[in-house]
Amino acid sequence: MKEKKFYPMYFIWPALIIYGLLCILPGIIGIYYSFTDWSSYSDKINFIGLENYKYIFTSGQDYTKYIYNTLMFTVVSNIVKIIPALFLALMLREGLKGQNFYRGVLYFPSVLPYLVIGLLFRSMLHPTTGVVNQVFGALNMDFLAQKWLTDPNFVWGSIFAVDAWRGIGYVMTIFIAGLQSIPESYYEAAKIDGAGYFSLLKHITLPMLMPSITINVVFGLTYGLKVFDIIYVLTNGGPGRMTEVVATGIFKEFSDGTYGIGSALSSILFVFMAVVGILIVGRMNEKKVEM
Amino acid sequence: MKSKKQLTTLAKHIVALFLCTLVIVPFIIILLNSFKTSKEAALMTLELPKQLLFENYATVIEKGKLAQSFVNSLIYAIVPCACVVIFCGMASFTLSRRITKLNKFIYMFMILGIFVPVNYLALIKIMKLFSIYGSRFGLILFYIANNIAFSIFIIYGFIHTVPREVDEAAIIDGANPLQLFFEVIFPLLKPVLVTAFILMFMNIWSDFMTPLYLINKTNLWPMNLAVYNFFGRERANWNLVFADIVLTALPVLIIYLIGQKQIISGLTSGAVKG
Incomplete structure (x- = not known):
């Protein structure tokens, strides 16, 4: 009785309605539009069944590459961020003078607008006037100077490097918080039993760090699969369409006015992420019940 | 040794x-x-400039229409943050105090938004239906929607730290639900609300994709789009582009220096509990 009165349902409505209407509903309507020939060229929208999906997967266009690139970006960008960040966190965990300064500086890039990062690195990686190639030139190592953002051999490497520059501090900060929640007494007890550094790492640190590892993987997964900004500002999908991902591909379809195909691409991502999300949220919920 | x-x-x-x-x-x-x-x-060297050309900044602000877009960005960031903090505070409060099957489902449905991407094409269709596409109001409303999932996630986790006895005392004193929430609970949630506000503010300030889809008039551009457009026109003049970058990064740097503690604590409070 009392609960109903003092924790009213109308407290939930504003958030739920706005969120449902503008975040979830477009995804669901979008699935319907993905079965149509919706475009900017005609006012009529006709149902065409699976044609858009057929076109995406069998037309020999680059669409399958967008999907491959997105998955590849998700896997690689997370590996190159999470592993170094873990070592950094272990290093900056305790007792280093000035560690707060180090942490503050290393975290900073992850709050910068992508546009700033994009312009910054487009200038620094510029083939002729960029700082990076000039340094190589000054050191008489011209053979190392490359067209970082336009050479197919280097463009993904450059993207991953810039993405790591931006994101390592963020991942590291989550690890440090996880490390700080491990009671010191565990280590003391293990040390009395004669455990060495690697034994402590394997039997105490890593198992106790699982929640932070999980959260980093989960955030990394959603970031990678939805990636748009860093690609758009660094290469805009180029050279050619080599670094195009699903989100930038959808934007291209939007610019071209082929909304049906764009909706199909978007729906593939939507359904995939919804399934991943439901699995993760379900797991989180189970864990809370256990605790 | x-x-x-x-x-x-x-x-x-x-x-x-x-x-x-x-x-x-x-x-x-x-x-x-x-x-x-x-x-x-x-030449992009580390050499000190021969003379300090402050007029680069004046040029950028005037040519790049930065004053207008700076004000736009401020509006696009502050209004949604304030609304989200209030709406999500209220929703999380009921959701976490009254745990029913339905409320559990609503909570999970809402944090699902952390994962699923927005279909901007269909979103535009919906916005046109309500005649809010391409307007300030439409963009603001979308920013509110898009930040609800993550805010519910971190606020919901924090509300448990406010003991139920607080509610009971207020109820005995004769508070109604609105008084209970806004006069008693809301002030106690301040730490997590400040954190949510700052994180959202920086996300919206950085966001590049949404205005590309939802804003087509140049006078409604946020700073990001104005700067990108300026870069497209003036890319030969790196000095101006750099002044532009400095001006765009400056607000974020200031907020970061002021709110670093909140940012990191907020980031990790949701994170460590998993």
Whole structure:
């Protein structure tokens, strides 16, 4: 009785309605539009069944590459961020003078607008006037100077490097918080039993760090699969369409006015992420019940 | 033994300093070159400028229409943040105090938004239906929607730290639900609300994709789009581009320096509990 009165349902409505209407509903309507020939060229929208999906997967266009690139970006960008960040966190965990300064500086890039990062690195990686190639030139190592953002051999490497520059501090900060929640007494007890550094790492640190590892993987997964900004500002999908991902591909379809195909691409991502999300949220919920 | 430990510490400092240099040096290059002439800046060196050309900044602000877009960005960030903090505070309060099957489902449905991407094409269709596409109001409403999931996630986790006895005392004193929430609970949630506000503010300030889809009039552009457009026109003049970068990064830097503690605590409070 009392609960109903003092924790009213109308407290939930504003958030739920706005969120449902503008975040979830477009995804669901979008699935319907993905079965149509919706475009900017005609006012009529006709149902065409699976044609858009057929076109995406069998037309020999680059669409399958967008999907491959997105998955590849998700896997690689997370590996190159999470592993170094873990070592950094272990290093900056305790007792280093000035560690707060180090942490503050290393975290900073992850709050910068992508546009700033994009312009910054487009200038620094510029083939002729960029700082990076000039340094190589000054050191008489011209053979190392490359067209970082336009050479197919280097463009993904450059993207991953810039993405790591931006994101390592963020991942590291989550690890440090996880490390700080491990009671010191565990280590003391293990040390009395004669455990060495690697034994402590394997039997105490890593198992106790699982929640932070999980959260980093989960955030990394959603970031990678939805990636748009860093690609758009660094290469805009180029050279050619080599670094195009699903989100930038959808934007291209939007610019071209082929909304049906764009909706199909978007729906593939939507359904995939919804399934991943439901699995993760379900797991989180189970864990809370256990605790 | 002792000297080995000192050696490791020294090695740690060297690694940490090296990495910090990698972060800081690009900014120093940008800052220095933003005061140079176009010719000097094209060389992109660490040399000090021969004379400080503050007029680069004046040029950028005038030519790039930065004043207008700065105000736009402020509106697009502050209004949604304030609304989200209130709406999500209220929703999380009921959701976490009255745990029913339905409310559990609503909670999970809402944090699902952390994962699923928005279909902008269909979103535009819906916005046109309500005649809010391309307007300030439409963009603001979308920013509110898009930040609800993450805010519910971190606020919901925090509300448990406010004991139920607080509610009961207020109810005995004769508070109604609105008084209970806004006069008693809301102030107690301040730490997590401030954190949510700052995180959202920086996300919206950085967001590039949404205005590309939802805003088509140049006078409604946020700073990001104005700067990108300016870069497209003036890419030969690196000094101006750099001044532009400095001006875009400055607000974020200031907020970061002020709110660093909240940012990190907020980031990790949701994170460590998993």
